[in-house]
Amino acid sequence: MVDIATRVYNHKWKIDPIVRSLIDTDFYKLLMCQSVFRNRPDTNVTFSLINRSKSIRLAELIDEGELREQLDHARSLSLTRGESTWLRGNTFYGKRQMFRSDFMEFLEGLRLPAYQLEKRDGQYELTFEGKWPEVMLWEIPALAILMELRSRAVLEKMGRFELEVLYARAMTRLWEKIEALRELPDLRIADFGTRRRHSFLWQDWAVQAMIEGLGERFTGTSNCLIAMRRDIEAIGTNAHELPMVYAALADTDQELRQAPYEVLADWHEEHDGNLRIILPDTYGTKGFLQHAPDWLAGWTGIRVDSGDPAEGAETAIRWWQERGEDPRQKLVIFSDGLDVENIVSLYDQFRGRVKVSFGWGTLLTNDFRGLVPGDGLAPFSLVCKAVAANGRPTVKLSDNPAKATGPADEIERYKRIFSVGQQAERDVLV
Amino acid sequence: MVDIATRVYNHKWKIDPIVRSLIDTDFYKLLMCQSVFRNRPDTNVTFSLINRSKSIRLAELIDEGELREQLDHARSLSLTRGESTWLRGNTFYGKRQMFRSDFMEFLEGLRLPAYQLEKRDGQYELTFEGKWPEVMLWEIPALAILMELRSRAVLEKMGRFELEVLYARAMTRLWEKIEALRELPDLRIADFGTRRRHSFLWQDWAVQAMIEGLGERFTGTSNCLIAMRRDIEAIGTNAHELPMVYAALADTDQELRQAPYEVLADWHEEHDGNLRIILPDTYGTKGFLQHAPDWLAGWTGIRVDSGDPAEGAETAIRWWQERGEDPRQKLVIFSDGLDVENIVSLYDQFRGRVKVSFGWGTLLTNDFRGLVPGDGLAPFSLVCKAVAANGRPTVKLSDNPAKATGPADEIERYKRIFSVGQQAERDVLV
Numbered sequence: 001m002v003d004i005a006t007r008v009y010n011h012k013w014k015i016d017p018i019v020r021s022l023i024d025t026d027f028y029k030l031l032m033c034q035s036v037f038r039n040r041p042d043t044n045v046t047f048s049l050i051n052r053s054k055s056i057r058l059a060e061l062i063d064e065g066e067l068r069e070q071l072d073h074a075r076s077l078s079l080t081r082g083e084s085t086w087l088r089g090n091t092f093y094g095k096r097q098m099f100r101s102d103f104m105e106f107l108e109g110l111r112l113p114a115y116q117l118e119k120r121d122g123q124y125e126l127t128f129e130g131k132w133p134e135v136m137l138w139e140i141p142a143l144a145i146l147m148e149l150r151s152r153a154v155l156e157k158m159g160r161f162e163l164e165v166l167y168a169r170a171m172t173r174l175w176e177k178i179e180a181l182r183e184l185p186d187l188r189i190a191d192f193g194t195r196r197r198h199s200f201l202w203q204d205w206a207v208q209a210m211i212e213g214l215g216e217r218f219t220g221t222s223n224c225l226i227a228m229r230r231d232i233e234a235i236g237t238n239a240h241e242l243p244m245v246y247a248a249l250a251d252t253d254q255e256l257r258q259a260p261y262e263v264l265a266d267w268h269e270e271h272d273g274n275l276r277i278i279l280p281d282t283y284g285t286k287g288f289l290q291h292a293p294d295w296l297a298g299w300t301g302i303r304v305d306s307g308d309p310a311e312g313a314e315t316a317i318r319w320w321q322e323r324g325e326d327p328r329q330k331l332v333i334f335s336d337g338l339d340v341e342n343i344v345s346l347y348d349q350f351r352g353r354v355k356v357s358f359g360w361g362t363l364l365t366n367d368f369r370g371l372v373p374g375d376g377l378a379p380f381s382l383v384c385k386a387v388a389a390n391g392r393p394t395v396k397l398s399d400n401p402a403k404a405t406g407p408a409d410e411i412e413r414y415k416r417i418f419s420v421g422q423q424a425e426r427d428v429l430v
Numbered sequence: 431m432v433d434i435a436t437r438v439y440n441h442k443w444k445i446d447p448i449v450r451s452l453i454d455t456d457f458y459k460l461l462m463c464q465s466v467f468r469n470r471p472d473t474n475v476t477f478s479l480i481n482r483s484k485s486i487r488l489a490e491l492i493d494e495g496e497l498r499e500q501l502d503h504a505r506s507l508s509l510t511r512g513e514s515t516w517l518r519g520n521t522f523y524g525k526r527q528m529f530r531s532d533f534m535e536f537l538e539g540l541r542l543p544a545y546q547l548e549k550r551d552g553q554y555e556l557t558f559e560g561k562w563p564e565v566m567l568w569e570i571p572a573l574a575i576l577m578e579l580r581s582r583a584v585l586e587k588m589g590r591f592e593l594e595v596l597y598a599r600a601m602t603r604l605w606e607k608i609e610a611l612r613e614l615p616d617l618r619i620a621d622f623g624t625r626r627r628h629s630f631l632w633q634d635w636a637v638q639a640m641i642e643g644l645g646e647r648f649t650g651t652s653n654c655l656i657a658m659r660r661d662i663e664a665i666g667t668n669a670h671e672l673p674m675v676y677a678a679l680a681d682t683d684q685e686l687r688q689a690p691y692e693v694l695a696d697w698h699e700e701h702d703g704n705l706r707i708i709l710p711d712t713y714g715t716k717g718f719l720q721h722a723p724d725w726l727a728g729w730t731g732i733r734v735d736s737g738d739p740a741e742g743a744e745t746a747i748r749w750w751q752e753r754g755e756d757p758r759q760k761l762v763i764f765s766d767g768l769d770v771e772n773i774v775s776l777y778d779q780f781r782g783r784v785k786v787s788f789g790w791g792t793l794l795t796n797d798f799r800g801l802v803p804g805d806g807l808a809p810f811s812l813v814c815k816a817v818a819a820n821g822r823p824t825v826k827l828s829d830n831p832a833k834a835t836g837p838a839d840e841i842e843r844y845k846r847i848f849s850v851g852q853q854a855e856r857d858v859l860v
Binding site for chain 2: 161165
């Protein structure tokens with residue numbers, strides 16, 4: 001039977017919106033937004049979307065009109081009553097009323113701010129300028145829109161059966177990954193794949209597959225909308241943008257050196273337990289840990305997001321031991337370039353030595369590698385970062401020089417101040 | 431949006447019927463039925479369902495009550511007005527009014543006759559007795575019902591995602607086969623897979639995939655219902671049951687020897703062109719061709735349905751040459767145990783030497799091998815054959831002794847009369 005109402009309803013859409021909710025975003029953006037809203041609300045920032053995969057010429061693949069329609073649609077969204085209720089009433093990380101009333105009022109009134117879009121060298125230059133708590137919320141929808149428009153550009157040339165078989169293959173591949181992960185009895189793994197997902201529907205399918213296939217071992221998703229709809233945990237803590245902006249705002253070398261710790265001092269005041277996760281790599285993990293104040297060693301865990309992940313975890317374990325902490329009580333979250341093979345090997349290497357958790361991103365929600373001729377659906381490295389704060393450029397170094405961002409002279413200055421020596425370069429897949 | 435009406439409608443079914451139409455059957459059954467209705471309408475026959483795969487204990491897998499419900503439902507079916515219109519008005523093999531008025535009136539009044547069902551040794555003994563034109567129409571629905579009940583028995587233990595991934599894998603596998611067949615520019619291939627299909631919906635999907643993937647190279651389906659709904663050709667000519675019953679009715683050795691030719695003499699009167707296809711293997715291809723009357727060499731082609739297919743085709747080519755016919759004007763239809771590998775090799779071997787066509791059966795519509803633990807969905811060898819006619823047992827020898835059926839002493843008698851010597855035994859997969 002044809003569901004006439006659904007078909008007519010679908011026809012009414014002027015566009016088929018990619019982002020249909022303000023909370024179709026990562027949970028940590030909301031946590032960070034609340035922190036920024038409290039501590040640095042008036043900072044002016046610029047976020048910029050950067051395609052690190054230059055060979056994928058997005059401006060040639062994606063129609064500018066369609067991109068504008070999608071971005072404009074995202075700007076038309078506001079928090080629904082149900083979304084607001086969920087954010088206000090839900091328990092996150094075991095805590096009720098995670099979001100303060102003043103922040104919720106801000107969020108309820110929020111619309112995404114204006115964007116600037118230009119084409120250059122076959123790429124889109126998409127930037128957002130304004131108050132930090134507003135601009136920062138563009139990151140995930142902007143990435144998801146670009147990623148999915150690229151998928152659609154490739155998919156629209158395919159026939160019905162090619163599409164059916166494409167998704168059959170992708171489903172088979174993902175399910176086989178989940179079956180492999182089932183072999184790990186103590187696995188803790190979450191979906192971190194919103195930003196580079198193939199599409200919203202595909203991420204939603206992937207999450208459902210994880211629920212069905214892994215049960216309790218699947219700890220939740222970073223995506224608030226999916227967490228709400230599927231009644232699972234929303235997962236995430238904090239990201240590089242906090243130390244990057246705090247660092248850019250520093251007036252002296254000394255202030256710059258302290259900026260990453262200041263971020264976590266603010267965080268320390270607001271959160272406890274499993275939300276106290278150190279992201280140490282913004283300006284090099286080794287230096288960060290070496291100069292860290294003692295109270296940081298009391299935090300719950302560390303997220304390893306660049307460089308050699310095993311090395312990062314070993315560094316963390318040694319650091320805890322040096323500071324008199326028992327690593328077996330600590331949590332290491334791996335979240336960089338994960339797929340089944342390295343999940344299994346990291347699991348094996350660290351099981352029993354430390355609590356281990358995985359934030360599985362792109363290769364959970366966008367592993368379409370090799371599924372179409374010319375590999376036109378392979379994931380690629382699109383990021384949306386704070387590039388300036390109050391008129392000053394931001395810098396990120398990370399533990400992989402291939403991921404460094406910022407002006408060259410500022411990168412050199414940061415490397416000097418944070419005593420970052422030689423770093424091993426690693427390929428950035430996504 | 432939930433389609434409430436569809437859900438409520440589906441809930442109203444007492445059972446979920448497997449066979450929902452009298453023309454959910456193979457086209458050649460209707461052609462043969464018309465021939466029998468004209469030439470031997472009063473013959474009493476017994477058809478019996480035989481599971482050649484003894485290790486699959488159908489009576490333990492399939493609930494007897496469910497089986498009876500399905501068989502009873504099939505007995506409640508009659509030709510709908512639209513089906514009758516299609517059979518009366520459609521062009522089959524380029525010919526209008528393929529089905530005579532008296533036959534259509536018979537078919538419009540037909541209900542499937544009674545069945546006898548017993549359990550023995552973990553198997554069902556399912557037999558049908560009565561007038562040949564009625565009983566013979568049980569073959570395909572009986573097989574399809576048993577096959578699909580077995581699929582359902584295995585599927586009902588699976589979760590939603592396991593099911594989704596199961597079909598994703600099966601779709602991927604079939605599509606890869608179709609992609610491989612696309613490489614053959616002059617391919618002519620039809621779906622012959624009704625009788626051993628995984629399910630009706632799966633056969634329907636397979637046909638649609640063949641339409642989309644192979645275009646003109648896909649010549650049609652043996653299934654009348656799918657041919658009607660998908661607006662494609664219904665394909666098929668005649669089968670072993672005609673010579674088997676004619677042979678059983680023979681009163682003398684001399685009549686027995688002539689029986690297979692008598693079948694084709696009756697057919698010759700009724701059909702021409704692409705419907706004049708010899709099925710020579712019932713009592714051994716070599717002897718059949720050697721003693722065949724000259725007018726048979728004028729027929730359009732030969733169907734190779736047992737034994738080594740390349741050898742069967744070479745035998746046919748030599749025979750045509752001996753009879754002064756040009757093999758390049760003749761058609762060889764391969765229809766036994768086909769899958770991509772032997773389709774490709776037979777295509778390569780005979781292309782240009784003879785017209786080649788393929789009737790692809792079980793491994794088109796039921797290749798679920800290796801897709802569930804214990805291989806519980808692998809296709810198996812279920813047949814439904816005429817076992818007696820007017821109280822006498824039928825015999826089939828074919829070109830593979832593993833496919834011989836009938837009482838041992840009768841098999842020996844037939845072998846003697848048809849001068850069947852040593853035969854090479856081949857595994858029967860399906």
